[in-house]
Structure formats: C-alpha cells, structure tokens
Amino acid sequence: MDLINANLANIWLLIIGFFLLYYTLTDGADLGIGILTLFMRDQEEKNAMMQSIHTIWHGNQTWLVILGGMLFGAFPLFYSIVLSALYIPFILMLFGFIFRGVAFEFHAHARGWGKMFWLLSFGLGSFIATLGQGFALGGLMGGIAVQADSFAGKPTDWMNWYSAVAALGVVCGYLMLGSGYLIARTTGRLQQWSYSAARLAGGLTIIVSAAVYVGTSIRHAEMAAKWTAWPPSPVYFFAILTIIACVRYFRSLHQQKRLAPLIWNWLIIILSFTGLSIGLYPEMIPSMDSAPLTVQDVAASETTLRFMLVVMAVLLPIILIYTSYNYWIFRNKKEGEGYAGG
C-alpha cells in the first residue's frame, strides 16, 4: 500500500498512457480509414470503408473522452495549460470530430448528392481531427511557455516546422493503422488496394519518423542525449525493437498476410510510444525557456488520485469486458447491415 501511495501520480501517468495508447491503436485506425477514403474514387468502395468501422468507431472515440476527463481529474494543471496553449489545434480536432461523427448517421439518411457530401465529411473530418491531434502533439513536444502555472505564450506558438513534421507523422501513422485494419477486414479489390496503401504509408512513416528524430535532437538535445548515451538507456533498446518490428511489418505486407501487418503495426506504435515516453519522463510539459513541469508538479491532490484509483480498479476491467464483447458480437461482417437498416 505504501508503494502505491508514494507513487500515485506515476501510477496515474501509466493509466493515462494506457488510455492514450489504446485510443491511438483503435481510433487511430478509424481516422486513418477516414483519410484513406479521400484517396478512393469509387463511391461504393468509399462506403464499404466507412461501414467497416460503423459499429466500433464510437466506442473507440470514447477512449479519448475518458482520457480527457481522467487527465483533467488526475493532472488538472496539465489539462488546463496544454488545452489553453494548444487552443487552435484542439478546436480543429473538435471540429473534425463533429464532421466525422455525424457522417455515419447522416449518411444513412441522405440520398443522392447528400450521400457524397457526408462521405466527404467523414473523410475531411477525419483528416482535420488527425491534423489537430498531430499539431497538438508537436506543439506539446516542442515546448510550451508557462508562467505562474498558466500559459504565457501566444495561441500560434505551435505553428512551426517541428509541429508540422509531427502532424505529418501522426497522419502517416494513422494511415498505416487504417490500411492495416482494412486489410484484416476486407477482401478482393479493396484489400489489394489497402496492401498498396499500407506499403506507401509505412514508407512515408519511416521517412517522417526520421525527420521527427532529427527535429527532436535539434530542439531537445537532452532527450536525444538519452537516446545515444552509453551504456545504452532503455530508450535505445525500444528503438532497436521498433526497427525489428518495422522490418517484420513490411515482410508481412509482402507475404500478403491478413492479420500480421496490423499486429506488427501495433507493436511499432507501442514500442515507439514507450520509448518516447521514457525519453520525456518525468517531464509532462517541456518548456523552451523556463523549467519544465514534471509529473508531480501537475498532479491533483493525493486524496483525489487515491479515490480515482480505487474507482478505476473496479471500472477498467468491466469496461474491457464489455468493449471486448462488443467487438466479438460484430466480429464478422454481415451483408446489408448498416446504419439505416439493422
């Protein structure tokens, strides 16, 4: 018990990290599929792509809602500074979510041109939401100006080449996840198309990741130092594993495996996410000019963290059980089942 009490903030960081990772792996794929529809000409195929996630996207998106609420609860200072500092990217994300989210229901009710409009809304909404998330990530990694526990910069501080590269990275990563999901869930022409998309997205992701790496070592010399230190830090270890997973990913695409690309893709993301987090820890809000804010600085009071932990310990297993049940019920596709029908 003492061990738990002494590490409440760290435990919550782990839980929130899990939420973020889970969200990225699941809704990242949904958003990626949305962006992919923008590159698909055929309206039928576009529709098939959208319908492939129609029973799960909503649950997946809800992980972000949980993430937002729990972040607010466990790290109120982080929530208040980061959201106000990255106002524009977050509002963009919300606008994107609106167009993505209503598209499913409205598309089912629309006719003719209306159907095309809501398909476009699904694609563009996904793209805008992804860009918002990417710029927010880049803006946070690039550092935020903080004074007296409050954001002290301009709302456009995040607009720089570094966050643009990070945003591109998130777009490519989601495209990889989306095409991996489509490979696993579709057959025939759409599946072949998805294999090519996955190869292209994978290639782009590697190039952009290299750019992010270079960018980070320029902006955060101390973080890059952790990566290249000797004896090697755990970050180094995760980087090597990520490279191995990348090789296996491309091989599984080449061999036209059905599930393997998605699983290797998940591993790539889990490994690089963990590596990056260890590289940043214990910083929660990197800063360019003042001292960064650490996990302890931004955490809520012990009373709050302890109570939240007790509730989460009961709740999380229940959530995982019923969300898995939901995936299981809809594991195989049935023809003619959609939003309007049923």
Next chain:
Amino acid sequence: MELFSDHIFLSRLHFAFTAIFHIIWPVLTIGLSLFLVVLEARWLMTRELRYYNHARFWMRLFLLNFAVGVVSGIPMEFQFGTNWSAFSRAGGDIFGHLLGFEASMAFMLEASFLGIMAFGWKRVSPGMHFFSTCMVALGGSLSAFWIMAANSWMQTPVGGEFVNNKFLLTDIYAAIWNPDTFWGITHMWLACLEISLFVIGGISAWYLWRGRYPDFFLTSFKMMLAAAVLITPLQVVIGHGAGKSVTHHQPVKLAAMEAHWQTNPEGQGAAWNILAWPDKKIQDNVWTVSLPYALSLITTESLTGQVKGLREVPVEDQPPLLLTFYGFRVMLVLGGLMVLLMLWSLWLWKKGELTAERVGRHKWMLFGWMAAVPLSYLAMEAGWVVREVGRQPWVIQGVLRTSDGVSPLPTETVAASLLGFVAIYLLLFVVFIFFVWRLLKKGPDFSLNP
C-alpha cells in the same frame, strides 16, 4: 458592441452557446432510452407486434438525436481546458474526475451497448438485446448524475478547502453529495423525462392529427400520458424543493430570481413579485405587480419568514437580473401550461375520446401537444439560464469569479472558434430537422419483423 471585443464576455458566450445547444440532445437521449426499455419490455412480455414496431420506430429518432448529442458533447469536455483554464486549475481536484467518471462509468457504457441496440437485432438473443437497451438507458441517466454532481458542486462548493484560490479535496463524498446535488439531479432528470414525453406526445399527436396510423400512435400517446400523470406532479414537488434549497444555500440567486431587493424586517412578510422591472442602477424595481406575503410563504412556509434581499450584497456581487428574473418566469409559465395540457388530455381520455375514430376531432388538444415540443425545450433552457446566470458573478459560488476563470486568450481566437461553432451547429440543426421531417413523413416501417 464593446462587449464583443472582451474575451471574457466572448468566452462566456462561447460556453453558453455550446452548452445551450448541447443540452438539447442528451435530454431526449435520457428519456427516450427509458421509453425504449419500456417498449422492449412490453414486447418481450406480451409478444404484441405493435410494441416491437414502436421500438423500431422510436429507435430511428433516438439514433439521429444521439449522433448530434455525441459530437456536440465532446467539445464541452475539452472546453473547460481550452477556454476556462484558470477554472480548471482552481476546481480540477474535484471537477475533473467527476467528468472522468461520467466518461468511463456512463458514456462508455452507452457507447458500447448502443452498437448492439442499434445494429444487433439479428445478432444477439432478444434477452441480450433488451439488456443492451437497459445499459444504454442506464448510461444516459448515470451520465446525467455525474454532470449534475459536477455542476452542483459549482453552486455549493463543499468537501474541501480553497488554498491560494485552488480547491484541495478532503471529503469526496461531501463534495459529490453537496447540498445542491439531490435537487439538481432530480430536477434535471425529471425534466429529461418530461421533455421526452412531450416529444413522444407531440409526434404521436402529429400522426393523430393527420389521421395516419391512429391505432398505432394512440398506443404511444396513451403510454406517454400515463407516464406524464406520474412525473409532472412529481416535478412540481421537486421544483419547489429545489427553490427552497436555493433560498437556503444561494440566497442572492433567489433574490435575483424574484427581484427581491430589501430583506423583510422581523414580523413583516416579503411580497412575491409576479412581474417586475428590476434596475441595478437604482437598486430597486421600476415597477412591480406583487402579491403580499407570498414570497415568505413559498420559500419559508411562514407568512413572515425572512427572505434575504439583493441589497445585502454589493452591486458587483449581484447577478444579471433580467435574465434570471424572466428566465424563471418563462420556466414557470411553460411548466404550468404543460400541466394543464396534460390534465385536459387526461379528461378527454376519461370521457372516452381517445379512440381512433374520435381523437382526430380534438384538433386543439393535438395542436397543444405539437406546440409543447419546442416549448418544453424552451422551459428547460430557461431553467438552465436561471441556474447559471443566477450564480454570476461567480463561476464557483462565492469563491472564484467567472472573470477570473477564463483562459488567457486573445479576443480574435475566441471569436473565431465561437463563429465556427455557431456555423457548424446551425448546419447540424438544420440537417437534423430535415432528416427527422423525412423520417416522420415516411412513418413507421411495418415490414420489419423480429
């Protein structure tokens, strides 16, 4: 126009607009999901096809409504951080995890079982489908619980102490079950049920008016009426209790709701202003139409009970008066009209007028139900205006001023996102109304079978 160059005012407008828009949808989600539970239970118990067809018909409306509710709800959760960062910092120790619980305990439940409820008719057993519908309904009401607990805490902030303008939680149960929680939740939850009943009633009345499927829609009309008989009087009792709680815990808000300026001296009763024109400049009412002793009687159950007046606090601590005073009256009058409408319809039912042959003759009654749909939403919004505007100038009652709760953002940034939300929400609203109109014109699909 000076107001629009003030980022505090714009942030308040930003919150007011997005909240007023968002609350429209979950209200129907909460009530209609419970109606779906009842319909499905009746279907499983009686095996009468009309209940199944009703469930399928109202489900379509439910899903359309739910879609807009979800996408307009997510911005609410992030808005505390984006636009109200100082508030989030001050109240984060309690406010944040209540939102987190809402998401993880309620919204996730709703989101996961919604898929099975909407698309799983042929995939799971009828019992499992019924269970899913119950979970969606449970999720909706639980959602309301956590959001109202969080909002109630802003009205009566207890369960900890404020150190350097930051709340430190000491007693979580006291904070969740703060003095306003019970009244806030019950009043709002009943409002959700009432509005949903008026929507069910209004739509059924529209079909009865046009003589389409009268037998079918008399079923939903009568079910609605039977529920309204129980709920409407209960709301009057709860509303009264909520008012008394405000008198006790937020006396300035009550004084603003009633345009009551001067605390009545010992031995004298406070008059109730039926109508008035309060003016902060003269710290009095320009004119009033009032009923002697009535305010003391309503709030303290004694003819001469003391009721605190607005002049007890300095001008800068007084809430905006016209919105609070008239918002309250709009809610009361509309609530009263809807009770009358219910009684009238009940009387017709008792006289045997609610049959497929005869109901079409009572055009005015049917028209009343159709009109009650927008009016019931208006009553709820007016109530929220009273609750939130009446708390001003505080965002956390007595502790943090709204003007001290905003994010340090330039005016243009807030204005741009506000305009964005206005444009997008108008589009959503128009499209929603259009699709509902088409759905209603098409009518229920009797070809669906279990």
